[in-house]
Amino acid sequence: MTAPLDLPVDLPADPPVATDLRYSTEEEDLRAAVRALLADRAPHPDVLARAESGAGHDPALWRTLAVEIGTAALLVPEKQGGQDAGHRAAAVVLEELGRGVAQLPFLTSSVIATETLLACDTPAAAALLPALAEGAVCVPAVPLTATRAxxxxxxxTSVADAAGADTFLLLTDSGLYAVPAAEARITPQVPLDLTRPLAEVRLDGVRGELLATADAGRAALDRGLLAGAGLLASEQLGLADWCLTETVGYLRTRHQFNRPVGSFQALKHRLARLWLDVASARAAARAAADALATGAADAPLLVSVAQAHCSGVAVRAAEECVQLHGGIGMTWEHPAHLYLKRAKADSLALGTAGHHRTLLADLADIPAP
Structure with missing residues (x-):
């Protein structure tokens, strides 16, 4: 019997463990709770009516989502009254908020502001977290299009969710401050996306509480914006998934030439391509959320991958939704235009796809042409 060859084999000491991007049972339960709440309390006609009124978010609906379901506490540590559930759970909430084009300050307050306060790592910043876990709205005083602090x-200008804020986070040359919203002068602006209202915030002469020094505050706000960009991809995913599902359902029931419109091969190909885009967007968004949750070293790279891909998918899905619904998709009463405007606005928020591709080139050491 021949003895086996003794060949050298270079095996890694710690082989990489594949990341499980599937949704956990707890995440699916959270999804079901948020979806049921929005279906009951924020159907599309109500979303459109509130957006037209310019009234800002519904405080009662926000309290139910933030406090009774507990979504505002997902990123807050348990010692500050939170759930410490992590970014993957927050991403599931944003998926459902995107699916429902809900007008609620979860992204600005429960993600960007909360992550900023956590990154400050000071007693003054930590003291604000219990209030956020109980539904207080804290909004960073930065434009929605900001990419760096x-x-x-x-x-x-262009501060999202300013009208319903309790506190603003203001970065100045002397540090990061928490400023009571009652001391600010807020002037509503006309946004492209009526479901995410923007405002001009004047903070001259106001007094705030120092949370961190200028350098530490800038680093903390950068961390908050990174988390916001990473989880915004999940909102874009939810938006795209709704557009795909709604369009497929419509084309199954709409008939032309005595056949369902969805049976035409050209439309099948368009929907198949969109399904593949949404599936890949889900992988990218989940990978970004997992990297943020685990504090992975490549989190900035995965966030930029998610934003570079998901923003375009959301816009394409919304455009296909409008076009394939035909005349009804162009009406004000149908919600398709809400999704198109949210998708377009999201594609500009927290860095465009082009901006994130530039970041990817830098992170991957790809020289410019």
Whole structure:
């Protein structure tokens, strides 16, 4: 019997463990709770009516989502009254908020502001977290299109969810401050996406509580914006998934030439391509959320991958939804236009796809042409 060859084999000491991006039972339960709440309390006609009124988010609906379901506490540590459930759970909430184009300050307050306060790692910042876990709305005074933290002047434009804020986070040359919203002057602006209202915030002459030094505050706000960009991909995923599902359902029932429109091969190919885009967007968004949850070293890279891909998928899905619904998709009463405007606005928020592709090139050391 021949003896086996004794060949050298280079095996890694710790082989990489594949990341499980599937949804856990707890995450699916959370999804079901949020979806049921929005279906009952924020159907599309109500979303459109509130968006037209310019009234801001519904405080009662926000309290139910934030406090009774507990979503505002997902990223808050248990010692500060939170659930410490992590970014993957927050991503599931944002998927459902995107699916329902809900007008609620979860992204700005429960993700960006909460992550910023956690990154400050100071007693003053930590003292604000219990209130956020109980539904208080804290909004960073930065434009929705911000990609990096920069010291703000007396006036900040395009601040999302400013009208319903309790506190603003203001970065100046002297540090990061928590400013009571009652001391700010808020002027509503006309946004592209009526379901995410924007405002000009004037903060000249106001007094706030110092949370961190200028350098530490800038780093903390950068961390908050990174988490916001990473989890915004999940909102874009939920939006795209709704558009695909709604369009497939419509084309199954709409008939032309005595046949379902969805039976035409050209439309089948378009929907198949969109399904593949949504499936890959789900993988990218989940990978970004998992990287943020685990504090992975490659989190910035995965966030940029998710944003570079998911923003385009959401816009394409919304455009296909409008076009394939035909004349009804162009009406004000049908919600398709809400999804198209949210998708377009999201594609500009927290860095465009082009911006994130540039970041990817830098992170991967790809030289510019």
């Amino acid at each position: 920069r010291p703000a002047g007396d006036t900040v």
